[in-house]
Amino acid sequence: MEFMDCDLLSNRCRRRNFLLGAGFFTGLAVASQELPALAKPRFSDYPFKLGVASGDPLPDGVVLWTRLAPEPLYGGGMPLRNVVVRWQVALDENMRKVVQRGTVLATPALAHSVHVDVRGLEPGRWYWYQFQVGSEDSPIGRTRTPGAFNNAIKQLNFAFVSCQDWQNGFYTAYRHIVNEELDLVVHLGDYIYEYGPQSGGPRQHNSPEIVTLQDYRNRHALYKTDPNLQAAHAAFPWIVTWDDHEVENNYANLIPEENQSQQAFVTRRANAYQAYYEHMPLRRSSLPNRADMQLYRRLTFGDLAEFHVLDTRQYRTDQPCNDGLKPRCIQALDANATMTGAKQEQWLFRGLDKSRSRWNVIAQQTMLAEYDFDGRPEIGVFNMDQWDGYVAARDRLLSFLNQRQPSNPIVITGDIHSSWVHDLKLDFKNPASATVGTEFVGTSITSDFPTSFIAPVQAALSDNPHTKFFDGAFRGYVRCKLTQERWQSDYRAVSSIIDPNASISTLASFVVQNGQPGAQRM
Numbered sequence: 001m002e003f004m005d006c007d008l009l010s011n012r013c014r015r016r017n018f019l020l021g022a023g024f025f026t027g028l029a030v031a032s033q034e035l036p037a038l039a040k041p042r043f044s045d046y047p048f049k050l051g052v053a054s055g056d057p058l059p060d061g062v063v064l065w066t067r068l069a070p071e072p073l074y075g076g077g078m079p080l081r082n083v084v085v086r087w088q089v090a091l092d093e094n095m096r097k098v099v100q101r102g103t104v105l106a107t108p109a110l111a112h113s114v115h116v117d118v119r120g121l122e123p124g125r126w127y128w129y130q131f132q133v134g135s136e137d138s139p140i141g142r143t144r145t146p147g148a149f150n151n152a153i154k155q156l157n158f159a160f161v162s163c164q165d166w167q168n169g170f171y172t173a174y175r176h177i178v179n180e181e182l183d184l185v186v187h188l189g190d191y192i193y194e195y196g197p198q199s200g201g202p203r204q205h206n207s208p209e210i211v212t213l214q215d216y217r218n219r220h221a222l223y224k225t226d227p228n229l230q231a232a233h234a235a236f237p238w239i240v241t242w243d244d245h246e247v248e249n250n251y252a253n254l255i256p257e258e259n260q261s262q263q264a265f266v267t268r269r270a271n272a273y274q275a276y277y278e279h280m281p282l283r284r285s286s287l288p289n290r291a292d293m294q295l296y297r298r299l300t301f302g303d304l305a306e307f308h309v310l311d312t313r314q315y316r317t318d319q320p321c322n323d324g325l326k327p328r329c330i331q332a333l334d335a336n337a338t339m340t341g342a343k344q345e346q347w348l349f350r351g352l353d354k355s356r357s358r359w360n361v362i363a364q365q366t367m368l369a370e371y372d373f374d375g376r377p378e379i380g381v382f383n384m385d386q387w388d389g390y391v392a393a394r395d396r397l398l399s400f401l402n403q404r405q406p407s408n409p410i411v412i413t414g415d416i417h418s419s420w421v422h423d424l425k426l427d428f429k430n431p432a433s434a435t436v437g438t439e440f441v442g443t444s445i446t447s448d449f450p451t452s453f454i455a456p457v458q459a460a461l462s463d464n465p466h467t468k469f470f471d472g473a474f475r476g477y478v479r480c481k482l483t484q485e486r487w488q489s490d491y492r493a494v495s496s497i498i499d500p501n502a503s504i505s506t507l508a509s510f511v512v513q514n515g516q517p518g519a520q521r522m
Protein backbone atom coordinates (compact mmCIF):
# COMPACT_ATOMS: atom_id res chain seq x y z
CA MET A 1 0.00 0.00 0.00
CA GLU A 2 1.33 3.39 -0.84
CA PHE A 3 -0.17 5.40 1.97
CA MET A 4 1.77 5.68 5.18
CA ASP A 5 -0.87 6.78 7.66
CA CYS A 6 -3.43 4.11 6.99
CA ASP A 7 -3.53 2.53 10.43
CA LEU A 8 -3.55 5.85 12.18
CA LEU A 9 -6.33 7.09 9.95
CA SER A 10 -8.36 3.94 10.40
CA ASN A 11 -8.11 4.29 14.15
CA ARG A 12 -9.28 7.86 13.93
CA CYS A 13 -12.20 6.82 11.78
CA ARG A 14 -13.23 4.17 14.27
CA ARG A 15 -12.94 6.58 17.15
CA ARG A 16 -15.04 9.15 15.35
CA ASN A 17 -17.84 6.70 14.74
CA PHE A 18 -17.72 5.67 18.36
CA LEU A 19 -18.01 9.28 19.48
CA LEU A 20 -20.88 10.04 17.16
CA GLY A 21 -22.81 7.03 18.36
CA ALA A 22 -25.07 4.52 16.73
CA GLY A 23 -27.33 5.85 14.05
CA PHE A 24 -25.56 9.15 13.49
CA PHE A 25 -23.74 7.83 10.49
CA THR A 26 -25.37 5.16 8.40
CA GLY A 27 -24.42 1.53 8.71
CA LEU A 28 -23.08 1.74 5.20
CA ALA A 29 -20.62 4.41 6.20
CA VAL A 30 -19.39 2.44 9.19
CA ALA A 31 -19.07 -0.72 7.11
CA SER A 32 -17.06 1.17 4.54
CA GLN A 33 -14.31 1.79 7.09
CA GLU A 34 -13.49 -1.90 6.97
CA LEU A 35 -13.15 -2.07 3.20
CA PRO A 36 -9.70 -1.76 1.70
CA ALA A 37 -9.05 1.75 0.47
CA LEU A 38 -9.06 2.45 -3.23
CA ALA A 39 -5.62 3.71 -4.19
CA LYS A 40 -6.36 4.00 -7.92
CA PRO A 41 -10.02 4.88 -8.20
CA ARG A 42 -11.79 5.71 -11.45
CA PHE A 43 -14.20 8.59 -11.60
CA SER A 44 -17.19 9.36 -13.80
CA ASP A 45 -15.87 12.92 -14.10
CA TYR A 46 -13.23 15.29 -12.66
CA PRO A 47 -13.28 14.70 -8.88
CA PHE A 48 -12.04 18.14 -7.76
CA LYS A 49 -15.00 20.17 -9.04
CA LEU A 50 -15.42 21.81 -5.62
CA GLY A 51 -11.92 23.24 -5.60
CA VAL A 52 -9.51 23.42 -2.68
CA ALA A 53 -9.31 25.51 0.47
CA SER A 54 -7.13 26.15 3.49
CA GLY A 55 -7.95 27.54 6.89
CA ASP A 56 -7.33 28.15 10.60
CA PRO A 57 -3.65 28.98 10.06
CA LEU A 58 -1.16 28.48 12.89
CA PRO A 59 2.47 29.65 12.91
CA ASP A 60 3.55 26.09 12.06
CA GLY A 61 0.59 24.73 10.15
CA VAL A 62 -2.69 25.06 8.35
CA VAL A 63 -5.69 22.89 7.47
CA LEU A 64 -5.90 21.89 3.81
CA TRP A 65 -9.32 20.92 2.45
CA THR A 66 -10.89 19.34 -0.57
CA ARG A 67 -13.79 17.03 -1.30
CA LEU A 68 -13.92 14.39 -4.01
CA ALA A 69 -17.18 14.93 -5.88
CA PRO A 70 -17.32 14.10 -9.59
CA GLU A 71 -21.11 14.64 -9.42
CA PRO A 72 -21.25 17.44 -6.85
CA LEU A 73 -24.94 18.33 -7.19
CA TYR A 74 -26.16 14.74 -6.85
CA GLY A 75 -24.58 13.30 -3.74
CA GLY A 76 -21.01 13.53 -4.96
CA GLY A 77 -20.94 10.53 -7.27
CA MET A 78 -18.32 8.64 -5.28
CA PRO A 79 -18.28 4.90 -4.58
CA LEU A 80 -19.04 3.81 -0.99
CA ARG A 81 -15.37 3.13 -0.47
CA ASN A 82 -12.49 4.84 1.22
CA VAL A 83 -10.20 6.52 -1.26
CA VAL A 84 -6.53 7.41 -0.84
CA VAL A 85 -5.80 11.08 -1.52
CA ARG A 86 -2.24 12.39 -1.78
CA TRP A 87 -1.36 15.95 -0.80
CA GLN A 88 1.73 18.08 -1.01
CA VAL A 89 2.87 21.51 0.14
CA ALA A 90 5.47 23.53 -1.75
CA LEU A 91 7.34 26.81 -1.53
CA ASP A 92 6.45 27.78 -5.11
CA GLU A 93 3.34 28.11 -7.22
CA ASN A 94 4.51 25.41 -9.65
CA MET A 95 4.81 22.84 -6.85
CA ARG A 96 8.47 22.16 -7.60
CA LYS A 97 10.00 22.80 -4.18
CA VAL A 98 7.88 20.39 -2.17
CA VAL A 99 8.46 20.64 1.60
CA GLN A 100 5.78 18.27 2.86
CA ARG A 101 3.72 15.46 1.43
CA GLY A 102 1.47 12.72 2.70
CA THR A 103 -1.72 10.78 2.19
CA VAL A 104 -5.15 10.92 3.74
CA LEU A 105 -8.27 8.78 3.42
CA ALA A 106 -11.42 10.30 1.96
CA THR A 107 -14.29 8.35 3.51
CA PRO A 108 -17.98 8.08 2.64
CA ALA A 109 -18.76 8.94 6.28
CA LEU A 110 -17.53 12.48 5.62
CA ALA A 111 -18.72 12.70 2.00
CA HIS A 112 -15.16 12.06 0.78
CA SER A 113 -14.00 15.39 2.18
CA VAL A 114 -10.46 15.59 3.54
CA HIS A 115 -9.04 17.90 6.20
CA VAL A 116 -5.25 17.67 6.38
CA ASP A 117 -3.78 19.36 9.46
CA VAL A 118 -0.29 20.06 8.11
CA ARG A 119 2.32 20.89 10.76
CA GLY A 120 6.02 21.65 10.66
CA LEU A 121 5.69 24.70 8.41
CA GLU A 122 7.58 27.93 8.97
CA PRO A 123 5.83 30.98 10.42
CA GLY A 124 5.01 34.02 8.35
CA ARG A 125 5.34 32.69 4.82
CA TRP A 126 3.36 31.71 1.75
CA TYR A 127 2.91 28.08 0.71
CA TRP A 128 1.19 26.36 -2.21
CA TYR A 129 -0.63 23.04 -2.00
CA GLN A 130 -2.25 20.45 -4.23
CA PHE A 131 -4.09 17.13 -3.96
CA GLN A 132 -3.92 14.08 -6.21
CA VAL A 133 -6.25 11.13 -6.45
CA GLY A 134 -5.73 8.33 -8.94
CA SER A 135 -4.41 10.12 -11.99
CA GLU A 136 -6.23 13.38 -11.27
CA ASP A 137 -4.66 16.59 -9.94
CA SER A 138 -6.55 19.23 -8.00
CA PRO A 139 -6.17 22.94 -8.66
CA ILE A 140 -3.22 24.47 -6.79
CA GLY A 141 -4.10 26.54 -3.74
CA ARG A 142 -2.06 29.15 -1.92
CA THR A 143 -1.97 29.66 1.82
CA ARG A 144 -0.04 31.56 4.46
CA THR A 145 1.11 30.90 8.01
CA PRO A 146 0.95 33.74 10.56
CA GLY A 147 4.07 35.03 12.29
CA ALA A 148 5.20 33.15 15.39
CA PHE A 149 3.44 33.77 18.72
CA ASN A 150 4.77 36.93 20.39
CA ASN A 151 6.79 37.83 17.30
CA ALA A 152 6.72 41.47 16.32
CA ILE A 153 4.51 41.75 13.25
CA LYS A 154 4.34 44.99 11.34
CA GLN A 155 1.20 44.49 9.32
CA LEU A 156 -1.79 42.22 8.73
CA ASN A 157 -4.27 42.53 5.89
CA PHE A 158 -7.53 40.66 5.77
CA ALA A 159 -11.04 40.92 4.37
CA PHE A 160 -14.21 39.90 6.12
CA VAL A 161 -17.34 38.71 4.35
CA SER A 162 -20.76 37.27 5.10
CA CYS A 163 -24.14 36.32 3.64
CA GLN A 164 -23.88 34.89 0.14
CA ASP A 165 -27.40 33.99 -0.94
CA TRP A 166 -26.82 32.16 -4.24
CA GLN A 167 -30.20 33.19 -5.61
CA ASN A 168 -29.73 36.91 -5.13
CA GLY A 169 -26.65 37.56 -7.24
CA PHE A 170 -23.19 36.64 -8.49
CA TYR A 171 -20.08 36.39 -6.34
CA THR A 172 -18.27 39.17 -8.18
CA ALA A 173 -17.06 40.47 -4.81
CA TYR A 174 -14.88 37.35 -4.54
CA ARG A 175 -13.40 37.99 -7.97
CA HIS A 176 -12.17 41.31 -6.57
CA ILE A 177 -11.06 39.84 -3.23
CA VAL A 178 -8.67 37.57 -5.14
CA ASN A 179 -6.92 40.70 -6.46
CA GLU A 180 -6.47 42.24 -3.00
CA GLU A 181 -3.19 41.86 -1.11
CA LEU A 182 -4.47 39.89 1.85
CA ASP A 183 -3.12 37.44 4.39
CA LEU A 184 -6.52 36.04 5.25
CA VAL A 185 -10.28 35.99 4.61
CA VAL A 186 -12.75 35.78 7.50
CA HIS A 187 -16.30 34.53 6.80
CA LEU A 188 -18.86 35.53 9.43
CA GLY A 189 -21.72 33.27 8.43
CA ASP A 190 -24.60 32.60 6.06
CA TYR A 191 -22.23 30.74 3.75
CA ILE A 192 -25.25 28.89 2.35
CA TYR A 193 -28.99 29.56 2.50
CA GLU A 194 -31.42 26.76 3.26
CA TYR A 195 -34.38 27.86 1.16
CA GLY A 196 -35.95 26.21 -1.86
CA PRO A 197 -35.83 27.82 -5.31
CA GLN A 198 -37.10 31.39 -5.64
CA SER A 199 -37.80 33.02 -8.98
CA GLY A 200 -36.84 36.54 -9.96
CA GLY A 201 -33.11 36.40 -9.20
CA PRO A 202 -30.21 35.77 -11.55
CA ARG A 203 -29.81 32.13 -10.44
CA GLN A 204 -31.78 29.60 -8.44
CA HIS A 205 -31.29 26.89 -5.87
CA ASN A 206 -31.63 23.48 -7.50
CA SER A 207 -33.58 21.75 -4.72
CA PRO A 208 -36.39 22.38 -2.21
CA GLU A 209 -35.65 23.62 1.33
CA ILE A 210 -32.84 21.48 2.71
CA VAL A 211 -33.38 19.11 5.65
CA THR A 212 -31.45 15.84 5.24
CA LEU A 213 -27.70 15.32 5.34
CA GLN A 214 -27.74 14.69 1.60
CA ASP A 215 -29.68 17.95 1.09
CA TYR A 216 -27.13 19.99 3.04
CA ARG A 217 -24.23 18.32 1.25
CA ASN A 218 -25.74 19.08 -2.14
CA ARG A 219 -26.40 22.71 -1.17
CA HIS A 220 -22.83 23.26 0.04
CA ALA A 221 -21.64 21.62 -3.18
CA LEU A 222 -23.81 23.92 -5.29
CA TYR A 223 -22.30 27.00 -3.62
CA LYS A 224 -18.78 25.61 -3.91
CA THR A 225 -19.16 25.17 -7.68
CA ASP A 226 -18.97 28.96 -8.04
CA PRO A 227 -15.61 29.79 -9.70
CA ASN A 228 -15.16 33.11 -7.89
CA LEU A 229 -15.78 31.53 -4.49
CA GLN A 230 -13.36 28.73 -5.36
CA ALA A 231 -10.74 31.25 -6.46
CA ALA A 232 -11.02 33.16 -3.17
CA HIS A 233 -10.59 29.92 -1.20
CA ALA A 234 -7.58 28.96 -3.32
CA ALA A 235 -5.95 32.38 -2.89
CA PHE A 236 -5.93 32.78 0.92
CA PRO A 237 -6.45 30.84 4.13
CA TRP A 238 -9.90 31.41 5.59
CA ILE A 239 -11.28 31.56 9.12
CA VAL A 240 -14.96 30.66 9.06
CA THR A 241 -17.83 30.77 11.49
CA TRP A 242 -21.52 30.23 10.89
CA ASP A 243 -24.69 32.17 11.48
CA ASP A 244 -28.25 30.89 11.16
CA HIS A 245 -28.77 30.02 7.48
CA GLU A 246 -26.18 27.23 7.55
CA VAL A 247 -29.03 25.47 9.41
CA GLU A 248 -32.25 27.50 9.34
CA ASN A 249 -33.24 31.17 9.53
CA ASN A 250 -33.14 32.57 13.09
CA TYR A 251 -32.82 29.23 14.88
CA ALA A 252 -31.54 29.43 18.45
CA ASN A 253 -29.72 26.46 19.96
CA LEU A 254 -32.18 23.57 19.46
CA ILE A 255 -35.20 25.78 18.88
CA PRO A 256 -36.25 25.91 15.22
CA GLU A 257 -37.89 28.85 13.51
CA GLU A 258 -40.96 27.10 12.20
CA ASN A 259 -43.23 24.13 12.74
CA GLN A 260 -40.91 21.20 13.26
CA SER A 261 -40.76 18.88 16.19
CA GLN A 262 -37.84 19.35 18.55
CA GLN A 263 -36.58 15.87 17.65
CA ALA A 264 -36.78 16.57 13.93
CA PHE A 265 -34.83 19.79 14.41
CA VAL A 266 -32.13 18.07 16.51
CA THR A 267 -31.55 15.74 13.56
CA ARG A 268 -31.73 18.57 11.04
CA ARG A 269 -29.19 20.67 12.94
CA ALA A 270 -26.86 17.67 13.21
CA ASN A 271 -27.14 17.16 9.43
CA ALA A 272 -26.38 20.82 8.81
CA TYR A 273 -23.42 20.89 11.21
CA GLN A 274 -21.91 17.77 9.69
CA ALA A 275 -22.21 19.09 6.13
CA TYR A 276 -20.70 22.39 7.28
CA TYR A 277 -17.69 20.59 8.76
CA GLU A 278 -17.35 18.50 5.62
CA HIS A 279 -17.15 21.58 3.39
CA MET A 280 -14.96 23.92 5.45
CA PRO A 281 -11.20 23.95 6.10
CA LEU A 282 -11.67 23.27 9.82
CA ARG A 283 -9.41 21.48 12.25
CA ARG A 284 -10.39 18.12 13.68
CA SER A 285 -11.29 19.81 16.98
CA SER A 286 -14.41 21.01 15.13
CA LEU A 287 -15.50 17.52 14.06
CA PRO A 288 -19.19 17.15 15.07
CA ASN A 289 -19.84 15.23 18.27
CA ARG A 290 -23.38 13.87 18.20
CA ALA A 291 -25.60 16.92 17.57
CA ASP A 292 -22.98 19.47 18.62
CA MET A 293 -19.94 21.04 17.02
CA GLN A 294 -17.13 23.08 18.58
CA LEU A 295 -16.70 26.16 16.38
CA TYR A 296 -15.64 28.96 18.72
CA ARG A 297 -11.87 29.21 18.81
CA ARG A 298 -8.93 31.59 18.87
CA LEU A 299 -6.30 32.31 16.22
CA THR A 300 -3.25 34.48 16.86
CA PHE A 301 -1.16 36.57 14.46
CA GLY A 302 2.05 37.25 16.38
CA ASP A 303 1.82 40.23 18.69
CA LEU A 304 -0.45 42.11 16.29
CA ALA A 305 -3.86 40.44 16.33
CA GLU A 306 -5.85 37.78 18.09
CA PHE A 307 -9.13 36.57 16.55
CA HIS A 308 -11.71 35.42 19.08
CA VAL A 309 -14.15 33.62 16.76
CA LEU A 310 -17.62 33.28 18.30
CA ASP A 311 -20.56 30.96 17.73
CA THR A 312 -23.70 32.86 18.75
CA ARG A 313 -26.23 30.33 17.39
CA GLN A 314 -25.50 26.97 18.97
CA TYR A 315 -25.80 28.01 22.63
CA ARG A 316 -28.08 31.04 22.61
CA THR A 317 -31.39 31.34 24.41
CA ASP A 318 -34.47 31.83 22.27
CA GLN A 319 -35.09 35.25 20.73
CA PRO A 320 -37.20 37.25 23.21
CA CYS A 321 -40.57 38.87 22.57
CA ASN A 322 -41.35 36.40 19.72
CA ASP A 323 -38.42 37.70 17.66
CA GLY A 324 -38.71 40.45 15.04
CA LEU A 325 -38.28 44.22 15.05
CA LYS A 326 -40.23 45.70 17.97
CA PRO A 327 -40.12 47.52 21.32
CA ARG A 328 -38.39 45.44 23.98
CA CYS A 329 -40.53 43.25 26.20
CA ILE A 330 -39.26 42.19 29.64
CA GLN A 331 -37.56 39.02 28.30
CA ALA A 332 -35.13 41.16 26.30
CA LEU A 333 -33.71 42.29 29.67
CA ASP A 334 -33.60 38.79 31.21
CA ALA A 335 -30.32 38.37 33.09
CA ASN A 336 -30.21 34.70 32.09
CA ALA A 337 -30.55 35.40 28.38
CA THR A 338 -27.36 34.56 26.46
CA MET A 339 -25.93 34.75 22.94
CA THR A 340 -22.86 32.66 23.64
CA GLY A 341 -23.79 30.38 26.53
CA ALA A 342 -21.99 30.76 29.88
CA LYS A 343 -19.04 28.55 28.93
CA GLN A 344 -18.18 30.43 25.74
CA GLU A 345 -18.65 33.77 27.54
CA GLN A 346 -16.11 32.77 30.17
CA TRP A 347 -13.78 31.48 27.45
CA LEU A 348 -14.05 34.86 25.68
CA PHE A 349 -13.38 36.86 28.84
CA ARG A 350 -10.43 34.65 29.82
CA GLY A 351 -8.99 34.95 26.33
CA LEU A 352 -9.34 38.72 26.25
CA ASP A 353 -7.69 38.92 29.67
CA LYS A 354 -4.75 36.76 28.60
CA SER A 355 -4.27 38.24 25.15
CA ARG A 356 -0.94 39.95 24.46
CA SER A 357 -1.97 41.13 21.00
CA ARG A 358 -2.30 44.76 19.98
CA TRP A 359 -5.75 44.23 18.39
CA ASN A 360 -8.36 41.89 19.85
CA VAL A 361 -10.77 40.99 17.06
CA ILE A 362 -14.11 39.57 18.15
CA ALA A 363 -15.35 37.87 14.97
CA GLN A 364 -19.05 37.19 15.33
CA GLN A 365 -22.47 37.23 13.70
CA THR A 366 -25.17 39.76 14.65
CA MET A 367 -24.83 43.45 15.45
CA LEU A 368 -23.49 44.06 18.96
CA ALA A 369 -24.16 47.80 19.15
CA GLU A 370 -27.60 49.03 20.05
CA TYR A 371 -29.63 50.41 17.17
CA ASP A 372 -33.02 51.97 17.76
CA PHE A 373 -34.77 51.60 14.41
CA ASP A 374 -37.42 54.15 15.39
CA GLY A 375 -36.25 57.72 14.99
CA ARG A 376 -38.58 59.12 17.65
CA PRO A 377 -36.69 59.61 20.92
CA GLU A 378 -39.56 58.38 23.08
CA ILE A 379 -40.01 55.06 21.21
CA GLY A 380 -37.44 52.29 20.93
CA VAL A 381 -37.69 49.58 18.26
CA PHE A 382 -34.99 46.89 18.29
CA ASN A 383 -34.01 43.74 16.40
CA MET A 384 -34.61 40.82 18.78
CA ASP A 385 -32.28 38.49 16.86
CA GLN A 386 -29.32 40.84 17.49
CA TRP A 387 -27.60 41.58 20.80
CA ASP A 388 -30.37 44.17 21.27
CA GLY A 389 -32.57 41.23 22.29
CA TYR A 390 -29.93 40.05 24.80
CA VAL A 391 -29.25 43.25 26.71
CA ALA A 392 -27.86 41.72 29.93
CA ALA A 393 -25.40 39.55 27.97
CA ARG A 394 -24.21 42.60 26.01
CA ASP A 395 -23.88 44.64 29.21
CA ARG A 396 -21.67 41.92 30.70
CA LEU A 397 -19.37 42.06 27.66
CA LEU A 398 -19.22 45.87 27.50
CA SER A 399 -18.65 46.13 31.28
CA PHE A 400 -15.88 43.58 30.98
CA LEU A 401 -14.21 45.63 28.22
CA ASN A 402 -14.52 48.75 30.39
CA GLN A 403 -13.17 47.16 33.57
CA ARG A 404 -10.46 44.87 32.23
CA GLN A 405 -9.34 47.05 29.31
CA PRO A 406 -8.09 44.37 26.91
CA SER A 407 -5.98 45.93 24.17
CA ASN A 408 -8.04 47.53 21.37
CA PRO A 409 -11.23 45.45 21.11
CA ILE A 410 -12.63 45.47 17.57
CA VAL A 411 -15.87 43.64 16.80
CA ILE A 412 -16.45 42.46 13.22
CA THR A 413 -19.99 41.50 12.30
CA GLY A 414 -22.14 40.16 9.44
CA ASP A 415 -25.80 39.11 9.27
CA ILE A 416 -27.57 42.37 8.44
CA HIS A 417 -26.60 42.70 4.73
CA SER A 418 -25.62 46.34 5.11
CA SER A 419 -22.60 48.40 6.18
CA TRP A 420 -22.31 50.06 9.59
CA VAL A 421 -19.69 51.53 11.91
CA HIS A 422 -20.42 51.91 15.62
CA ASP A 423 -18.62 53.18 18.67
CA LEU A 424 -19.37 50.65 21.40
CA LYS A 425 -20.59 52.58 24.42
CA LEU A 426 -20.66 51.40 28.00
CA ASP A 427 -24.17 52.91 28.09
CA PHE A 428 -25.74 53.50 24.68
CA LYS A 429 -28.38 55.75 26.28
CA ASN A 430 -25.68 58.14 27.41
CA PRO A 431 -23.49 59.55 24.63
CA ALA A 432 -21.06 60.84 27.29
CA SER A 433 -20.39 57.34 28.63
CA ALA A 434 -17.12 55.56 27.88
CA THR A 435 -16.42 54.20 24.40
CA VAL A 436 -15.07 50.71 25.12
CA GLY A 437 -14.53 49.36 21.61
CA THR A 438 -15.37 49.71 17.93
CA GLU A 439 -17.66 47.65 15.71
CA PHE A 440 -17.39 47.24 11.95
CA VAL A 441 -20.42 45.60 10.35
CA GLY A 442 -19.84 44.37 6.79
CA THR A 443 -22.44 44.19 4.05
CA SER A 444 -23.33 40.93 2.30
CA ILE A 445 -21.59 39.31 -0.63
CA THR A 446 -25.02 39.04 -2.33
CA SER A 447 -27.86 38.70 0.20
CA ASP A 448 -30.63 41.25 -0.01
CA PHE A 449 -31.08 44.42 2.02
CA PRO A 450 -34.49 45.69 0.86
CA THR A 451 -34.24 49.24 -0.50
CA SER A 452 -37.40 50.11 1.44
CA PHE A 453 -35.41 49.67 4.69
CA ILE A 454 -32.77 52.23 3.80
CA ALA A 455 -34.68 55.45 4.41
CA PRO A 456 -36.10 54.41 7.81
CA VAL A 457 -32.63 53.39 9.04
CA GLN A 458 -31.18 56.69 7.83
CA ALA A 459 -34.00 58.60 9.50
CA ALA A 460 -33.11 56.95 12.83
CA LEU A 461 -29.37 57.77 12.67
CA SER A 462 -29.76 60.97 14.67
CA ASP A 463 -31.36 58.93 17.46
CA ASN A 464 -28.26 56.66 17.53
CA PRO A 465 -25.29 59.01 17.90
CA HIS A 466 -22.80 56.15 18.45
CA THR A 467 -23.47 54.98 14.86
CA LYS A 468 -20.89 56.64 12.62
CA PHE A 469 -21.86 55.14 9.27
CA PHE A 470 -24.64 53.27 7.52
CA ASP A 471 -25.07 52.16 3.93
CA GLY A 472 -27.76 49.78 2.72
CA ALA A 473 -27.38 50.16 -1.04
CA PHE A 474 -24.17 48.23 -1.73
CA ARG A 475 -22.90 44.66 -1.47
CA GLY A 476 -19.24 43.75 -1.04
CA TYR A 477 -16.73 43.16 1.75
CA VAL A 478 -14.60 45.00 4.29
CA ARG A 479 -10.83 45.15 3.80
CA CYS A 480 -8.85 45.69 7.00
CA LYS A 481 -5.26 46.82 7.34
CA LEU A 482 -3.69 46.52 10.78
CA THR A 483 -0.41 47.96 12.01
CA GLN A 484 0.86 48.46 15.54
CA GLU A 485 -0.32 52.08 15.37
CA ARG A 486 -3.72 51.86 13.73
CA TRP A 487 -6.54 49.84 12.22
CA GLN A 488 -8.08 50.81 8.89
CA SER A 489 -11.35 49.41 7.52
CA ASP A 490 -12.21 50.04 3.86
CA TYR A 491 -15.80 49.34 2.86
CA ARG A 492 -15.38 47.81 -0.60
CA ALA A 493 -18.50 47.81 -2.77
CA VAL A 494 -19.29 46.08 -6.05
CA SER A 495 -21.20 48.19 -8.56
CA SER A 496 -23.72 45.38 -9.12
CA ILE A 497 -24.43 41.79 -8.05
CA ILE A 498 -26.32 41.09 -11.28
CA ASP A 499 -23.41 41.95 -13.58
CA PRO A 500 -20.61 39.35 -13.33
CA ASN A 501 -18.18 42.01 -14.59
CA ALA A 502 -19.13 44.59 -11.97
CA SER A 503 -16.39 46.94 -10.78
CA ILE A 504 -15.17 47.53 -7.22
CA SER A 505 -14.69 50.77 -5.35
CA THR A 506 -14.27 52.02 -1.80
CA LEU A 507 -17.44 53.44 -0.30
CA ALA A 508 -15.87 54.74 2.91
CA SER A 509 -12.80 54.20 5.10
CA PHE A 510 -12.52 54.40 8.86
CA VAL A 511 -9.54 54.23 11.21
CA VAL A 512 -9.08 53.35 14.85
CA GLN A 513 -5.90 54.61 16.50
CA ASN A 514 -4.10 52.34 18.94
CA GLY A 515 -5.37 53.01 22.45
CA GLN A 516 -8.31 55.16 21.32
CA PRO A 517 -11.53 53.15 20.96
CA GLY A 518 -13.99 54.52 18.42
CA ALA A 519 -13.79 55.05 14.66
CA GLN A 520 -12.83 58.15 12.68
CA ARG A 521 -13.83 58.54 9.05
CA MET A 522 -10.88 59.18 6.74
Ligand SMILES: [Fe+2]
Binding pocket: 163, 164, 190, 245, 415, 416, 417, 447
Ligand atom coordinates in the same frame (compact mmCIF):
# COMPACT_ATOMS: atom_id res chain seq x y z
FE1 LIG B 1 -27.66 36.66 5.92
